[in-house]
Amino acid sequence: MAIFDIIGPIMIGPSSSHTAGAARIGYFAREIFGNSFDFVEVDLFNSFADTGKGHGTDIAIIGGLLGLEPDDPRILHSFEIASEQGMKFHINWNKEENEDLPPNTAKITFYKNSIPFYIVGNSIGGGKVEIININGYEVKLSGKHFALIISALDALGIAAYITNIIAKSGINIASMDIKRDSSIGESLSVIKLDSEFPDEEIAEFYKNPNIKNVIKIRKLSE
């Protein structure tokens, strides 16, 4: 543990898990999906749904989705800011206990042209969070690393193709995790990197017709 995690984080109260963590899940989700969507639906589960109202979990997540960090006092007015910016959202308080999900869980579903894309985040305490699912693929992202998330058709040599491009860019891979969904013939690779992958080289991935989508994730600040 770092001293700055003990005397810190600087955050909007009252709860590191239910407020700061919730804001960070929203922020992280926006970092993954981007801010171009027509509608966003937030599902709160278990303790988030149970005590989220009093802890401001709802306004914290919407604040995060607006790009506000967990210590930004504007979180208090996130609903107003969302309406000014034309961000349409709906929050579902799932009162029924869901034993398959961790205690403080939020599912965030973005809709663009009526196509849903969802991210599931878990607030693990002290303001820290984990993204545990992206559109049906189990992942484990904490925001501590730069990362690339690449979805591709499940074809031979995809992993080699991806790592080759990263190697050429001169960036070290901290870890790589590939998940396959054979029912739809797709794979999802989560690659954690030591430094940021350059924007101008993202196009390299798309030269392979099997690669469908590349998402770049920045390291989240303290």
Place this chain on the structure above:
Amino acid sequence: MIKKVKFKTFKDLKAQVLRSGLTLPEFLKNYEAVNQGITVEEAVKRMKLRLDVMKRNIENGLKHPNVSRTGLTNGGAYKVKEFFKNRGTLLLSPEFTEIIMNTLAVSETNACMGRIVAAPTAGACGVLPGALLTIAKYKNTSDEKLVDALFVSGGIGEVIGNIASLSGAKHGCQAEIGSATSMAAGAIVSLFTTDIDAIESAAAFAMKNLLGLVCDPIGGYVEIPCIKRNVSGAFNAISSAEMALAGIRTVIPFDEVVLAMKRIGEKMSPTLKETAEGGLATTPTAKKLVKRIKSG
């Protein structure tokens, strides 16, 4: 520069500090800088940011009555301030009253969704600024020294996190207010002496006094009894610091006190660890209040 370092226990930390020839705050500044991959100046700057937030919380938290989303927090700090302003000191000294209102100001700011420094948690965020900054005001302590003291408190917190945990869900309130009060006690002592044994004793006294404290917040909200427990934590830190500065030394080493805290935490019923299923949280009045909050 020191290489990437780690310490697990206070004993371990003390040995490394003695070997380094540095004072405890100097050692911890270096430690954090190396582990974060930043310069000592940058580490000091980051801690100063935290100090500034704490100061602002005291100032702003007393400007008007703080009312939380649940309504459970309703202007306590302001009430103490107004009473003090209009009627003067009631029981002891102005300092005594000021510690109460400053601690309340920070904890209420947290409950009302203000921007605070978790120290070590949001629920316990009033103890350290309430105790340390009020004493600093009366002793004309420089910001530089206060930053050093915050590093000392962070080092103590780190030992507790290493041996046990800083989470109420894991070990009850003794791990939150208990840890905060240990951290504050050591930090206060560090303003007056570099004697690491005195710092250890203060931290040990403070934790010993709160062993067994359960986490039973009404409705799961960090308000009742949390906010006023911050005040008792602040006073516990100050009395522990004064005993240590007077030369009393702890018989049980701090590491063992923390180990005891962990063992007690493990034996504590889950209903008394932040789940709001026991203690004050299940009193008839608490149940009524929660019903009202959740329906409104």
